[in-house]
Amino acid sequence: MDKQVRSRVSLLNPVHFLALGFGSGLAAKMPGTFGTLAALPLVVLLSHYASFSVYLVVTILVSIVGIWICGKTADDMGVHDDSSIVWDEVAGMLITMLAVPLSWQTLLVGFVLFRFFDILKPWPISYLDKHVDGGFGIMIDDVLAGVFALCLLHLGLFLI
Template structure:
């Protein structure tokens, strides 16, 4: 029962089983959750994203530890870390399609290329939290770039 729950949550409810680009699908799941919550609680969206990030970082770390013996240290099937990382990207951002699409692209860029310490976290922290931590940092970097793009008027310049 414990492994079944860990598999469901760790794979973002099955998105991690998609055979091509599972991390991208995990991020898509995260964007979908963000979108749905915004539709019903736009005033509380930041509180929701922060709360979900904290709760699911803890739960996701647990999932990784439970599944480590069966799937290995950082299996591609576990994509809850991508779902969590993308939530960080959207904290305190104006809601809109441009921010969601650009934020998604930025997050995937930092998650895939792992620059500026993201790769170091991935290599050095060898536990469930380490699986989550590199995506959290990728989400923070994407948030910084997205905030800068909004601050310097890129969204308005492009007409979004």
């Protein structure tokens, strides 16, 4: 993110703070990876201390509210889907780990699968990334990457 764009956001603004993944999106390199890492404490917390229903509701809320959070921050920055906006990675990682028995192995595999789909963007993720604008456009490709990773992770767990 260049200095002019950075001057338009503030970690003191709660919307910007969330959109920037609690500040992790400001990493100089690989902000999406750092945004995904920032989601891990929330995944662990919800997996250990919340029922499936609560985990699901939080994931849905993070995803829906993320449309507004990311859209508002992108508007404030004057840049669509700046790489520093990583709330979509938080939502994607929550989706990836939905109903997955938590261990360091499943967390690692989930992380790698999500980053794989988020970075490579196979169809239809790539189509949505290029053709859908606004906060929904920022969120939908990562939500779908999370769904792809979730399906593969559950398939792997079923097969072993």
